[in-house]
Amino acid sequence: MRFLGAPLGIFSKMATCILLLELLALACSVAFASDHSPLQDFCVAEPNSPALVNGLVCKDPKLVQADDFFFSGLQLSGNTSNPVGSKVTLFDVAKISGLNTLGVSMARVDYAPWGVNPPHYHPRASQMLTVLEGTLEVGFVTSNPENRLITKVLQKGDVFVYPVNLIHFERNVGYGNAVAIAALNSQNPGVITIANAVFGSTPDISSDILVKAFQLDKNVINYIQSQF
Structure with missing residues (x-):
């Protein structure tokens, strides 16, 4: 035919x-994709619901108010008087319930002079970092077996991207305070700080395992664990 x-x-x-x-x-x-795409205009989170789902249950749309999509405080500096000299203020679905199902969140990061946002990764999000003030050394490490460090020094107005699940960091390499804004493609990106997870777990990871993993003396491992 x-x-x-x-x-x-x-x-x-x-x-x-x-x-x-x-x-x-x-x-x-x-x-x-990161978070699932929404199937309706919005799904404002109802954190008090007894139902357990992969995400958060929706509030009745008739009860939704403007404040469900609002949060104030991005202009406030974070307290960097801590051992690492940085403070991350995250605006995720826990703070803005209207973010539920929208697949976005953001954070303000403040750095003291020579402060560090320690090596960490986000299990559910890629990240775009924009420098608002100061000079930051940033970088991420590719996966095994290369473990290649990709790093750059950023100035005010510069943008850098961290791919999902890769370990990354920032360091303020200036003598004044620095500020950055991070955008993440998840309502709940999560964060795993490497040092805290490895040396500060509850209960502790066996020091014998860490001795072999890091090729360090057991007394050194015990000392590091005591710091977390």
Whole structure:
């Protein structure tokens, strides 16, 4: 059978190819997505709900108010008088319930002179960091086996991206305070600070395991654990 002079089989093969391409595109979009896309205008979180879901239960839309989408305080400096000399103020779904299902959050990061945001990673988000004030040395480490450090010094107005799940850090390399804004593609990006997780877990990871992992004397491991 022919259609406009072309065999019908050609159209069938073309349709099959188009379908396969669409399925591939869909698979890629799912594989690289972070939070799930919303299925309605909004789903304001109801944190007091007894239901357990992968996320937060929606409040009745009729009860939603403007304050569910609002939070004040981004202009306030964080307290950097701590051992690392930095403070992260996160604005996630726990602070702005209207972020539920929207797949975004942000943070303000303050740095004392030579302060450090220690090596950490976000299990559910990539991050875009924008420097508002100061000079920051930033970087991330690629996965095994390369473990390649990718690093750069940023000035006011510069932007740097950290891919999801990769360990990254910032250090204020100036003599004045520094401020940055971080945008993350998850309502609840999570954070795992490497030193805290390894040396400050509850209960402690066995020092024998850490001695082999870090090739350090057991007394050194015990001392580091005591600091966390």
